[in-house]
Amino acid sequence: MKTTLFYGPWQCRREFMNNCQKECARESLPLKGCMWLADFKFDWEGSLVLLPVPVEAGSRYGIYHCCCDYPTLPKVKKEVERKKWDGIRESFRQKWSKKFGEWPEEGDMSWPGHHIRDLWHGGDPVDPNNIIPAQPAVHDEYGRQYPGCYAGQAPWNTVGPDRPYTDN
Template structure:
């Protein structure tokens, strides 16, 4: 039998859906395999069901629809859009009972970042130090809900800030930190400055379905 852990509250059961502020529902499709993939352990939900989470990692260029949404978001804050990065897809598969019958449900959520032309913040050191001092507790809490923070060879994966700290991202917000393997984190760190630069590839639309499972 697969190992399971228990989600401790209905709010925690929906923690992945909190990321909807950073993404949109998607479906799997064409393209090349994702750069990396993580399959979580089975987690028990408050309704007595079981949930397994899978994360597919890019980054990919945003679809035309995501670019339009980002452009509107940036304009509402008074900034032009410089680029849009599709960082990952989170897939949830639920099994349980509904009306006393076996039932299954699931879906995917695209995690994107709109690179609005934000000014760099002056308190970047405070934000970095806040994350450094809190990341162990953050990983432990995340792991209690999802069966363990991802690791490779006993080394924890990095926590990537979707809205980067340099431009004002929250250091320990639950909906702003995504576990990523080291190689993907390196790619993201290299590409974020390009996303904020004018005229780059991240302002060009990509496919609706950029990867295969």
């Protein structure tokens, strides 16, 4: 199994925006915006068990964030949540590595884990489905762009292309 990560942030395609509208409506919150954070590309090579035939397969999985009008946590509560993440960070990276391949590093430094639903807006600090590895510069960019998404600003409040990157 080989995992390739493509990073935004990009405007959400129509499917993601529709899903966000439903997600926010389920919580009785208005949708402010949608941000497509990354695409995971999974490639697999192997052979069939019954026939010794080589097989290749692959899939993609888009990671996006719905900027519903979530209430924000007080700074003290956010710091409590951050400490929970600090307490499991290394074990989380090890588990992630077993499933998807080595946790990415830049030099001797591990990439940060990005909380898709950020801690300030009530994201779960230890939910494995809420954390992805992000290059340090990309992680910083997410931090710069999230406020605009939560404020309902362009481009996060409009639909973007189906695939905003090339992988050739």
